[in-house]
Amino acid sequence: MLLWQVIKVAWRSILANKMRTALTMLGIIIGVAAIIAMLSLGEGAKKQVMESISRFGTNQLKVRPGAARLGHVRTGSVENLTMDDAEAIKREVPGIKNISPSVGSTGQLKYENRNATSLITGTTPLFMEINNFPVAEGRFFDETDIKLMKKVAAIGTTVRKDLFGDGPAIGEEIKIEGQTFTVIGIMSMKGQTSWFDPDDQVFIPVSTYMRRLYNQDFLNDINIQVESYEDIPDVKKGIERVLRARHRIPEGVESDFSIRDFSEMIATMQKTSQTFSILLSGIAAVSLLVGGIGVMNIMLVSVTERTREIGIRMAVGARRSDILRQFLIEALVITVSGGLIGIALGVGLGASISYFGDWETVITPSSIALGFFFSVLIGLIFGIYPARKASLLDPIEALRYE
């Protein structure tokens, strides 16, 4: 019997019991949908990580005051990181390409009658290079501006929009925390991440920030770009050694600073999506198992109901392998139909996760292929026993069955 003829017979028997088949498919549909949603979430997380890599570069390190704790974003409340620390690191640790200290806090901005609140960051020109965050219009402040503690500012695109709308910004005077600054540059657009908008930021010389705007001796961050990615462990060790010595931390006592590198950022991002993935794969496994058992159950019922049909087919020349194939394909038609609906549902589910939740999801052909593969696999695993049972019937007894 040709394959399409077998599939036609399978369809006919499925259509004869629409409701029963639909209920049986449900487990498969949910299971496959969960697989698709899970994979799209995982892919989305991967994509976000890749984007972060291209946005920040992999060669970046950040030294922050206070002990390390994974996944916890720290404010600069601990005051123990100084300009001299940054100088010492630059001098004594090999493998560092660029180093730039930064300080920051939320502050009030004013231009004519417009007000805004954004992050005020005091730093040095190298900050742009380390963070891959260049100026787009005008200029960033330079070493001379820092030396002279000039009241100049480079503003992010969000700040520009808030204060100036579409009007000219460069050369204008704005008030930062009540003091007058001249806008000398506009930053390129960096784009919002889920927790922070880097474009809602004003950059001023670090010296101006620490001496003229606030009176602050302590840094919030030391931003470092290493020569190459492989150097990161060595550079971290070097910083650890230099800073522990400078801060006089005895052997065995936790450091009073932390060094964050890219792998930690990835870990933090992946941890949340992983939790969700584990949940979804649990749902997928359970519903595929339950769905598979449902398919087996319905196929056993079908074999019993159609015992006489099996007898008739054998009487006119069906081999046992023909009967086996027929019932196996019938199980496969059920699970693959369920799988296809599940794929559609999973794609929709992924789309709504990224629409309603703050998650990125990506549907790949391989995740659809995997969903399809699982529906075939479940059909084979749970269809083989009923199909075998059908094929082993005795023709005479099958024909006599009432």
Place this chain on the structure above:
Amino acid sequence: MIELTSITKKYMMGSSEVDVLKGVDLKIESGEFVSIMGPSGSGKSTLMNIIGCLDRPTGGSYILNGTRVDEMDEEELAKVRNRNIGFVFQTFNLLARESATENVELPLLYSGVKEPRALAVEALKEVGLSHRLGHRPNELSGGERQRVAIARAIVLNPSIILGDEPTGNLDSRTGAEIMAILKDLNAKGTTLVIVTHDPAIAAHSQRVINIRDGAVTGRAG
């Protein structure tokens, strides 16, 4: 040619054995028309099922067209049922969900014939059912259903047609029509073996074999 020698059939009923066929010797030549008669429970259907390769004998030998059938494996038996034998049952045994044409196509699908539709339609025409091709069994009368079953039996031109009480569920007029079709097939050279309780039907055949309690008792002819 059908040649049965010392065919026995035993069934296990719980712990005791039941001898249904007790050494049947039977020879049916090609092109013959033979009736099998006997009381209910004497083993007629059991014998027909063995001849039709639906069942295997417990002992004895069965040679069909020169080949030992009792030594064949399942796959070969399926092929014999498909190609060499057409079986007509008392209860028609049609697939309820399929049309007349599709029922007749069934043996063709398992033999791998390329154009089954044309052959099925041809066979239905032969039994006078050209006007009922798309009907399902429940849309057909008893006589029409048996004609579909006959069309299915002859669609692959078997050398033997077996009928186990083919008119048993039909009124006498319809039964006579069915017998006319079967006789016609026999006249064209097909070997015909039927089980019947009706002496009038048996009278059409060249030879009557009487079975009693699992053994052949006498012949007339």
